[in-house]
Amino acid sequence: xxxxxxxxxxxxxxxxxxxxxxxxxxxxxxxxxxxxxxxxxxxxxxxxxxxxxxxxxxxxxxxxxxxxxxxxxxxxxxxxxxxxxxxxxxxxxxxxxxxxxxxxxxxxxxxxxxxxxxxxxxxxxxxxxxxxxxxxxxxxxxxxxxxxxxxxxxxxxxxxxxxxxxxxxxxxxxxxxxxxxxxxxxxxxxxxxxxxxxxxxxxxxxxxxxxxxxxxxxxxxxxxxxxxxxxxxxxxxxxxxxxxxxxxxxxxxxxxxxxxxxxxxxxxxxxxxxxxxxxxxxxxxxxxxxxxxxxxxxxxxxxxxxxxxxxxxxxxxxxxxxxxxxxxxxxxxxxxxxxxxxxxxxxxxxxxxxxxxxxxxxxxxxxxxxxxxxxxxxxxxxxxxxxxxxxxxxxxxxxxxxxxxxxxxxxxxxxxxxxxxxxxxxx
Amino acid sequence: xxxxxxxxxxxxxxxxxxxxxxxxxxxxxxxxxxxxxxxxxxxxxxxxxxxxxxxxxxxxxxxxxxxxxxxxxxxxxxxxxxxxxxxxxxxxxxxxxxxxxxxxxxxxxxxxxxxxxxxxxxxxxxxxxxxxxxxxxxxxxxxxxx
Numbered sequence: 001x002x003x004x005x006x007x008x009x010x011x012x013x014x015x016x017x018x019x020x021x022x023x024x025x026x027x028x029x030x031x032x033x034x035x036x037x038x039x040x041x042x043x044x045x046x047x048x049x050x051x052x053x054x055x056x057x058x059x060x061x062x063x064x065x066x067x068x069x070x071x072x073x074x075x076x077x078x079x080x081x082x083x084x085x086x087x088x089x090x091x092x093x094x095x096x097x098x099x100x101x102x103x104x105x106x107x108x109x110x111x112x113x114x115x116x117x118x119x120x121x122x123x124x125x126x127x128x129x130x131x132x133x134x135x136x137x138x139x140x141x142x143x144x145x146x147x148x149x150x151x152x153x154x155x156x157x158x159x160x161x162x163x164x165x166x167x168x169x170x171x172x173x174x175x176x177x178x179x180x181x182x183x184x185x186x187x188x189x190x191x192x193x194x195x196x197x198x199x200x201x202x203x204x205x206x207x208x209x210x211x212x213x214x215x216x217x218x219x220x221x222x223x224x225x226x227x228x229x230x231x232x233x234x235x236x237x238x239x240x241x242x243x244x245x246x247x248x249x250x251x252x253x254x255x256x257x258x259x260x261x262x263x264x265x266x267x268x269x270x271x272x273x274x275x276x277x278x279x280x281x282x283x284x285x286x287x288x289x290x291x292x293x294x295x296x297x298x299x300x301x302x303x304x305x306x307x308x309x310x311x312x313x314x315x316x317x318x319x320x321x322x323x324x325x326x327x328x329x330x331x332x333x334x335x336x337x338x339x340x341x342x343x344x345x346x347x348x349x350x351x352x353x354x355x356x357x358x359x360x361x362x363x364x365x366x367x368x369x370x371x372x373x374x375x376x377x378x379x380x381x382x383x384x385x386x387x388x389x390x391x392x393x394x395x396x397x398x399x400x401x402x403x404x405x406x407x408x409x410x411x412x413x414x415x416x417x418x419x420x421x422x423x424x425x426x427x
Numbered sequence: 428x429x430x431x432x433x434x435x436x437x438x439x440x441x442x443x444x445x446x447x448x449x450x451x452x453x454x455x456x457x458x459x460x461x462x463x464x465x466x467x468x469x470x471x472x473x474x475x476x477x478x479x480x481x482x483x484x485x486x487x488x489x490x491x492x493x494x495x496x497x498x499x500x501x502x503x504x505x506x507x508x509x510x511x512x513x514x515x516x517x518x519x520x521x522x523x524x525x526x527x528x529x530x531x532x533x534x535x536x537x538x539x540x541x542x543x544x545x546x547x548x549x550x551x552x553x554x555x556x557x558x559x560x561x562x563x564x565x566x567x568x569x570x571x572x573x
Binding site for chain 2: 012017020021040041042043046051052056058059060084154238248293294297302320322323324329331333376377378379380382383387391408409410416419420421422423424425426427
């Protein structure tokens with residue numbers, strides 16, 4: 001048996017750990033376009049801010065690969081998958097055969113067409129190379145614009161600001177963090193950022209990048225007429241699944257590579273996981289691409305076990321994000337912006353002075369989402385109610401949840417027994 | 428692997444397990460010094476006694492087979508040791524992103540009161556039986572394979 005994994009992000013680590021849980025022997029080969037062993041990708045903002053150095057970036061210790069008997073081909077681009085021959089072609093025309101293949105190629109930064117984009121002074125923020133480029137040029141930058149007020153954009157903005165750069169954030173939506181968080185949380189975060197000294201422009205976008213005769217970035221024109229003088233533009237809107245290889249190989253694709261509950265694609269012996277995959281989502285009961293870290297690991301882990309012959313169903317994705325800005329922790333789990341008129345019930349608690357905010361989203365007897373700002377210590381409890389769909393029928397229990405006082409003794413006895421101790425009695 | 432199990436039916440809510448955990452993870456290994464001096468500098472028990480009326484339970488990390496915290500960890504600070512089964516934590520690697528705290532449905536991750544770090548149960552690697560279990564006067568906590 002020979003396992004080949006394309007990509008070396010967290011899905012790849014999940015897959016290696018998943019395969020090795022079942023199969024301790026067979027050959028595993030990881031082929032990655034990036035020249036680094038797996039690093040904590042979200043750490044790139046800590047790296048750029050100078051909080052984490054090169055030595056702390058690795059996600060696993062340096063002997064992880066040798067211990068797990070994994071070969072790596074770093075800095076190698078796969079150009080084609082030949083499913084009929086069970087082979088892949090690497091850039092220098094080298095062919096590699098596989099018995100089971102995992103596509104974990106992640107996403108590529110999305111970049112809208114903007115006049116003046118061609119040329120120097122344009123940066124992205126999804127890989128360590130991107131962060132290193134910005135790190136190198138940072139001392140020379142005075143003012144930048146970050147396009148994108150989502151998680152990546154705000155983290156890039158914060159890191160650059162910490163390095164002494166004047167930062168403006170431009171977001172097309174009416175508010176920052178519009179997909180992962182709700183309006184109130186977005187507002188609290190925006191206030192925190194502006195009070196520190198960052199500028200935020202919402203409901204508009206960069207129309208044109210202005211350059212001088214030498215081609216150097218001078219500034220940007222926004223749709224709303226504002227002109228911002230800047231030395232560089234950071235495009236941090238988000239990522240789109242890296243599907244070219246899969247497309248060429250004839251795999252079924254929607255937004256991402258379509259996979260079933262066992263992470264198998266439409267072709268035999270080919271699996272997909274992580275930001276490139278369109279996998280089962282627990283909350284919406286359908287497939288979708290949710291490019292978040294824990295899902296990527298979990299998909300890789302389940303895929304790895306299935307590649308090794310286990311019949312292990314992926315438990316389904318659950319969107320969740322934890323992000324902090326200048327000491328203000330912010331967490332969202334599950335469905336946080338429910339559509340109106342579909343029977344969702346929302347409970348909110350805001351304490352603007354203490355910058356504490358809590359929102360719970362219920363559907364019938366179940367908690368389906370929450371947003372926590374400031375006071376986040378009980379986040380995992382809410383995650384439990386959402387993930388395990390523990391019924392919240394009792395009014396006292398609902399009140400406890402609202403007041404951030406839920407205990408595990410509120411779980412029905414049979415659920416407590418299932419997860420904590422089969423012999424437990426709650427009495 | 429052996430894990431710590433709680434039976435709320437036998438838990439009397441005395442919190443000796445919390446104190447035992449505190450002492451075991453202190454510098455001084457002395458309850459009074461730990462409680463009086465080290466708590467002020469951020470020492471806290473890894474476990475927590477929950478109460479619902481007169482029912483109580485001492486809860487801590489379950490060292491899950493497929494831990495949610497490990498999936499969520501962005502820095503590699505939390506890992507599942509394939510040999511011992513323990514969910515290990517390397518404080519130097521932790522960046523305080525709170526992803527594990529969000530992901531753990533068992534609420535077993537705490538924030539360090541001062542540092543941007545987390546705190547969690549390590550199953551007392553220097554002991555044959557974790558301190559919380561040894562201290563339990565009514566065998567509500569047990570350390571066994573189930």
